Amino acid sequence: MGSGCVGHCLPFSFSFSFSFSFPLSFLLVLWFYSISSAYGCDKAPAIFVFGDSNSDTGGLASGLGYPINLPNGRSFFHRSTGRLSDGRLIIDLLCQSINMSLLNPYMDPLSGSTFTNGANFAVVGSSTLPKYLPFSLNIQVMQFRRLKARALELVNAGATNLINDGGFRDALYLIDIGQNDIADSFTKNLSYAQVIKRIPTVVAEIETAVRSLYNEGARKFWLHNTGPLGCLPKLIALAQKKDLDSSGCLSSYNSAARLFNDALNRLSLKLRTQLKDATIVYVNIYAIKYDLITNAAKYGFSNSLMVCCGSGGPPYNFDPRVTCGQPGYQVCSEGSKYVSWDGIHLTEAANTFIASKILSKAYSTPPTAFDFFCNH
Known part of the structure; x- marks a missing residue:
């Protein structure tokens, strides 16, 4: 289950080097908040997220009851929250950059949320295809339509603590999906040509989702492309064919990811032309992540392809029989x-590093501040 450079330089006029005596996590936090301090919203914003485990803030755990145990969540929350990380995800950090409370999973029955700040429909393992398999992108959009219809029904009946039609119209719609469509195709032993052949269908599902949300009144979209799949330690460890590049990543996987991203970028261009009253921002997550992985030492990271929470030792510390949080796992020290x-x-x-790069606007097309949707 997933998640979801080349030619890009640092978005700042100087490079960062963490060769200080301070803990890396402390310096990254200072860096992140120095970037995000210029952000802020004139009014309470709302964000609706559609995606996979890269953005899942507890959807799998609350929706299916799937246990996600400690040490997941140890660094920031000090408990497991259903996130597959030691702490915050990119979406959490983006929300905090605009002083917004973290998003609740749509299916969490005990959150007590009225979703006035939006909702997170992302669920671990989600993909665009098959179209009606929970929790595909299509299903997530259907869940959003249900939430919107019910909220407006209650607002029209006099409720005042729910998002209204204007709130839905002004909200940001963030889509981060496609990683599992590509990665799972490889793990199912499809050939490279067969994987590439699936890309237009995957992108077409994302287009359908954008147009469906647009027809519901959405006008502000934030699209993340997929990261360098060939640099994921799990996929490298399990791949039968080790076609590794100079950075130790699987060349065929990364090539497929780049072709998917090219197609998603072309879709973004087309939608900007056709949906002229919409803002559609394409974010090059691949470039940020590949830069981090291939220049890890430059940014103060000592391990780029070795797993912190896993088992088996070098070079990847990944064993599918003993994964993070399961009996027998080993975990690196905090920090x-x-x-x-x-x-x-x-x-x-790593997520803090990536969020800071996103906030720099250097990886967004068109270059757009993340808070653009909440200042109008």
């Missing part, structure tokens, strides 16, 4: 300089 948390998902330190 360790790892990029990968469990072989697929990233540490909070």
Whole structure:
């Protein structure tokens, strides 16, 4: 289950080097808040998230009761919250950058949320295909339509503590999906040509989702492309064919990810042309993550392809029989300089680095501040 450079330089006029005596996590937090301090919202914003484990803030645990045990959540929450990381995800950090409370999973029955700040429909393992398999992108959009219809029904009946039609219209709609469509195709032993052949169908499902949300009144979209799949320690460890590049990543997996991203970028261009009153921001997550992994030492990380929470030892510390949180796992010490948390998902330190790059606007097309949707 998943989640979801080349030619990009640092978005700042100087490079960061964490060769200080302070803990890496402390320096990353200072860096993140120095970038996010310029952000803020004139009014209470709302964000609706559609995606996979890269953005799941507890959907799998609350929706299916699937246990996600400690040490997941140890660094920030000090308990398991259903996130597959030691702490916050990118979406958590983006919310905090605009002084917004963290998003509750849509299916959490005990959150007590009225979803006035939005909702998170992302669930671990989600993909675009098959279209009607929980919790595909199509199902997540259906869940959103149900939430919106019910909220407006209650607002029209006099409720005042729910998001209204204007709130839905002004909200940000963040889509981060596709990683599992590509990665799972490889793990099912499809050939490279067969994997590539699936990409147009996957992108078409994302287009359908955007247009469906647009027809519901959405006008502000934030699309994340997929990261370098070939650099995920789990996939490297399990791959039968080790076609590794100079960075130790699987070349075919990364090639497929780049082709998917190219197609998603073309879709973004098309939608901007056709949906002229919508803002559609395409974010190059691949570039950020690949830069981090291939230049890990430059950014103060000592391990880029070795798992913090896993088993088996070097080079990847990943064993599918003993995964993070399961009996027999081993975990690095808190504050360790790892990029990968469990072989697929990233540490909070890595997520903080990525969120800071996103907030810099250097990886967004068009270059857009993340808080654009809440200042109008």
